[in-house]
Amino acid sequence: MPLRRVSRTLLGAVGLIALVVLAAACAPNATQDTLKPAGPYAEKIDNLFRPVFWIATAVFVVVEGLLLYLAVRYRHRKGRREIPPQVHGNQRLEIAWTIVPAILLVGVAIPTVSGIYALAARPSGQVLDVNVIGHQWWWEFDYPGLDVNTANVLHIPVGQPVYLSLCAAGAGYEEQPAPHGCLEEATNVGDSVIHSFWVPRLGGKQDVVPGRTNHLVLEADRPGTYTGQCAEFCGLSHADMRLKVIAQPRDEFDAWVLAQQADAPTPAGGSLAATGLEVFNGQCIACHAVQGNPQAVNIGGPNLTHLMSRDCFAGCIFDMTRANLASWLKDPSAVKGGVPGGASMPDYNLTDEEIRALVAYLMTLK
Amino acid sequence: MATVSVPAEGARGGLLRRPTATTGFWSWITTVDHKRIGILYGITAFAFFLIGGIEALFIRLQLAQPNGKILSASTYNEFFTMHGVTMIFLVVMPLSAAFFNYFIPLQIGARDVAFPRLNAFTYWAFLAGGLFIYSGFFLGGAPNGGWFGYAPLSTVEPGNNMLFYALGLLMTGIASTASAMNLAVTIINMRAPGMTMFRMPVFMWMALVVQLLLAFALPIITVGLFQMLFDRRFGTHFFDPAAGGDPVLWQHMFWLFGHPEVYILVLPAMGIVSEVLPVFARKPLFGYQFVVFSGIAIGFIGFGVWAHHMFAVGLGPVANTAFGISTMIIAVPTGVKIFNWMGTLWKGDIRFTTPMLFAVAFIGQFVVGGLSGVTHAVVPADYQQTDTYYIVAHFHYVLFGGAIFGLFSGVYYWWPKVFGRMLDERIGKLNFWLMVIGFNLTFGPMHILGLQGMPRRIQTYPPTLGLGVWNLVATIGAFIIATSVLIFLLNAIASFRRPRDAAADPWDARTLEWSVSSPPPAYNFEEIPVVHSLDELWHRKYAETEGGIVVPVPAGGAGTDPAHGPGSAGPEGHGAGGHAIHLPGPSYFPVVAALGLPLIGYGVIFHMWMAVAGAIVLLVGVYGWAIEPTSE
Numbered sequence: 002m003p004l005r006r007v008s009r010t011l012l013g014a015v016g017l018i019a020l021v022v023l024a025a026a027c028a029p030n031a032t033q034d035t036l037k038p039a040g041p042y043a044e045k046i047d048n049l050f051r052p053v054f055w056i057a058t059a060v061f062v063v064v065e066g067l068l069l070y071l072a073v074r075y076r077h078r079k080g081r082r083e084i085p086p087q088v089h090g091n092q093r094l095e096i097a098w099t100i101v102p103a104i105l106l107v108g109v110a111i112p113t114v115s116g117i118y119a120l121a122a123r124p125s126g127q128v129l130d131v132n133v134i135g136h137q138w139w140w141e142f143d144y145p146g147l148d149v150n151t152a153n154v155l156h157i158p159v160g161q162p163v164y165l166s167l168c169a170a171g172a173g174y175e176e177q178p179a180p181h182g183c184l185e186e187a188t189n190v191g192d193s194v195i196h197s198f199w200v201p202r203l204g205g206k207q208d209v210v211p212g213r214t215n216h217l218v219l220e221a222d223r224p225g226t227y228t229g230q231c232a233e234f235c236g237l238s239h240a241d242m243r244l245k246v247i248a249q250p251r252d253e254f255d256a257w258v259l260a261q262q263a264d265a266p267t268p269a270g271g272s273l274a275a276t277g278l279e280v281f282n283g284q285c286i287a288c289h290a291v292q293g294n295p296q297a298v299n300i301g302g303p304n305l306t307h308l309m310s311r312d313c314f315a316g317c318i319f320d321m322t323r324a325n326l327a328s329w330l331k332d333p334s335a336v337k338g339g340v341p342g343g344a345s346m347p348d349y350n351l352t353d354e355e356i357r358a359l360v361a362y363l364m365t366l367k
Numbered sequence: 368m369a370t371v372s373v374p375a376e377g378a379r380g381g382l383l384r385r386p387t388a389t390t391g392f393w394s395w396i397t398t399v400d401h402k403r404i405g406i407l408y409g410i411t412a413f414a415f416f417l418i419g420g421i422e423a424l425f426i427r428l429q430l431a432q433p434n435g436k437i438l439s440a441s442t443y444n445e446f447f448t449m450h451g452v453t454m455i456f457l458v459v460m461p462l463s464a465a466f467f468n469y470f471i472p473l474q475i476g477a478r479d480v481a482f483p484r485l486n487a488f489t490y491w492a493f494l495a496g497g498l499f500i501y502s503g504f505f506l507g508g509a510p511n512g513g514w515f516g517y518a519p520l521s522t523v524e525p526g527n528n529m530l531f532y533a534l535g536l537l538m539t540g541i542a543s544t545a546s547a548m549n550l551a552v553t554i555i556n557m558r559a560p561g562m563t564m565f566r567m568p569v570f571m572w573m574a575l576v577v578q579l580l581l582a583f584a585l586p587i588i589t590v591g592l593f594q595m596l597f598d599r600r601f602g603t604h605f606f607d608p609a610a611g612g613d614p615v616l617w618q619h620m621f622w623l624f625g626h627p628e629v630y631i632l633v634l635p636a637m638g639i640v641s642e643v644l645p646v647f648a649r650k651p652l653f654g655y656q657f658v659v660f661s662g663i664a665i666g667f668i669g670f671g672v673w674a675h676h677m678f679a680v681g682l683g684p685v686a687n688t689a690f691g692i693s694t695m696i697i698a699v700p701t702g703v704k705i706f707n708w709m710g711t712l713w714k715g716d717i718r719f720t721t722p723m724l725f726a727v728a729f730i731g732q733f734v735v736g737g738l739s740g741v742t743h744a745v746v747p748a749d750y751q752q753t754d755t756y757y758i759v760a761h762f763h764y765v766l767f768g769g770a771i772f773g774l775f776s777g778v779y780y781w782w783p784k785v786f787g788r789m790l791d792e793r794i795g796k797l798n799f800w801l802m803v804i805g806f807n808l809t810f811g812p813m814h815i816l817g818l819q820g821m822p823r824r825i826q827t828y829p830p831t832l833g834l835g836v837w838n839l840v841a842t843i844g845a846f847i848i849a850t851s852v853l854i855f856l857l858n859a860i861a862s863f864r865r866p867r868d869a870a871a872d873p874w875d876a877r878t879l880e881w882s883v884s885s886p887p888p889a890y891n892f893e894e895i896p897v898v899h900s901l902d903e904l905w906h907r908k909y910a911e912t913e914g915g916i917v918v919p920v921p922a923g924g925a926g927t928d929p930a931h932g933p934g935s936a937g938p939e940g941h942g943a944g945g946h947a948i949h950l951p952g953p954s955y956f957p958v959v960a961a962l963g964l965p966l967i968g969y970g971v972i973f974h975m976w977m978a979v980a981g982a983i984v985l986l987v988g989v990y991g992w993a994i995e996p997t998s999e
Binding site: 031032033034035036043045046049050053054057060061064065067068071072075076077081083084085086087088089090091094095098099102103106109110113114116117118120121171192193194195197199201204205206207208210211212213215216228230231232233234235236237238239240241243318338339340342343 | 439440441444512513517519520523524608609612613614615648649650651653654655656657679680681683684687688691692695696698699702703705706707709710712713714715716717718719727730731734735738739741742744745746747748749750751752753754755818819820821822823824825826827828829831832833834909911915916917
């Protein structure tokens, strides 16, 4: 009796979907869950999605239920020989099932449009500006006016809207180290590609497009760490272009800003870290800036002045540990992407000795 | 125009003699018979379906658990790109083309398509393009920038990978464009006497709409692909912002093609379902005109929704509002179709054969894809959903749960007509149930994964995101789908191990292709039928009393024998067995011309002299084609 199986399977499918929705609601550590907004902008989206989801669910139940009913009710019965009446249609029904969905959609469209405009505006009042620069494959965060430049871990104060200006940078950008160049001059972007900035619990995503400056507003209404990642395919290590947002109470955030503004110390002569600094100044300054180190001014790679204040590195895929730093410096592409070119940072064929010294120096960049 | 060609006056010999083989290898290489070309399209598309499926299985294995190590990042990127390129351009499009080729002449009562040699050329150009793209795997790297090939990633990344993409898709684009013209002309001009537009089967209507969509959408992607090619190979800067170009230009061009493409993929399946449901519900399609007009409306509005793929690009609130609303509007005609299919089932006498099961599942699953589509039209919600697995779930419900299920319905429905053999119903049902379960298990959980924050196109994810469980479920589902496809393959093979057993009209169907033998003779119709109504064949078999009771027309009575009854026009056929019906002669030149295309492609990538050689081959093909004698 295939019919009974049809109905059983379809019922099973409906049950499965219900189960799935339930399970989604209580998934454990889903740190990027769009259904758990942690700020007013993500919430605005969630408040739009939820009613539409339930309308869609209602339509789903009605339509699938009807389909199931028709399939069971009008299945062929053994022995039936007469041919059903040849009904060709019904104008009234046609009009009804054109108009009813249209009305439902008008109901959906109105809040949609107001939502689009609400999210597009720069918020009024006290707003923190942050420039986000997407690189292959890491995030640069620049706080204009605060003289803070960091990577992969974005600090924001709780309860204040953060107005992000997003742009992309690539290889050509390294050669012209104008600070935040691509924001002021849209053509200075080098061989950059498109990324998309996304921290699901704080807001929707916004593409980071070479040659354009896009904007996105985030806000966290409670302290916490929120993960995000690049959501537009950007090449080999797209999956390894992650980030963290740390939302802090105002005073903690201010303290963090103050600490970030300080110069890095110079290690005491004769220490392992001092040897590390020599290695650093020999190789790493080609791309990495360290405030307080007059030789390290290039900004193609992440600014390392306060590297140790971040708890992850390399597109936020490694915890900031001595061992991770050492294996990264040994051969970056071996641990990121697993293929040559997986990391933009080249392999400098450093000896174990050099790596040990270099890590010791990096550990001083608090 | 060569349905019935005049015999050549003193056929010329020599180099330009037309091939004569009617069986064996060369007869297939040189064939211009729309039915054989349809079979070639179908088999090739199915082979690519298996390859694209294997790529999908690797993708699912890699993602089954966090920190997967099955594929390297570079191989993963090639596999997901090729999975998309394959399934869209090398599976669903040509599989639809297979049905179009085979059934357009048979359903409109013609003996072939308008331009039979052009038809052969489109198949060989499609095959050349498909093999060309895949040859990248052996020549330094297959396409790896996504099926959507976003610039500037596609233009600045090192390697020839995306050149194989641009050039290969240009070749399949040539095939599709030529085919679109050919088939549109066929439907418009070659309908049998009496077959007005509104007596055409809905599948013919959807075929016509698809050809028009192709004709208008393909030129856009063609221009885009040339721009990509020139940016990569010849130093132009269409998409390079540093030189005043704009990467977003590619996105507009791609999606202005890409969204009509979605309907190019799904309308054929909608047409098939509109044929299958009436046959097995034993009722005419409910609201024929509404189904036709909603199909036309979908095709038309389909050109006005492209930027809903770009809500997060930063086009501004005005554009996002406009495209959000147009996307909602397109849901209306889609809903009309769904309700009319359900109206067809209403008060029917539904026989749940395998094709019917696939058709009903198509409706159920397409509804899910449509509803999730409406949630994307809620633009702010799409800021969360776009580029996540929620989208992956959505379009697989449309393109797999919809298009592929519809095409499988068509395969089971028309298999007896094409091969003269029934597919086993018990194996078919097993195939169906495994595919339904596997499909929903694979793609249902992806809705959740997307909402939980899993982006698309990532080759790995950390365990901390809590995505492992549903990914594992999806992977299990994928292997159930693979099992169901293998079962289909067994069913197909088994059918050839049996003698031919299919009657001309095994399903008690309603349209003209079932009025001729299974498989049909080379000339399709001994005499061109004269059409008196929609569902012509049904009306030859059944009559309605005044009270609406349907009674069979007594056997042997007037009009029962479609080939010889009064419904046949005299002048074109000449006696029994079709001996005097002249069919277009086979030709070497379509395949020669198509062979020039990949040579030109390799030339652009490697050495220009190869391109010159390819151009010569192409010209030889085209000129030979033009001057060969009409027939032997």
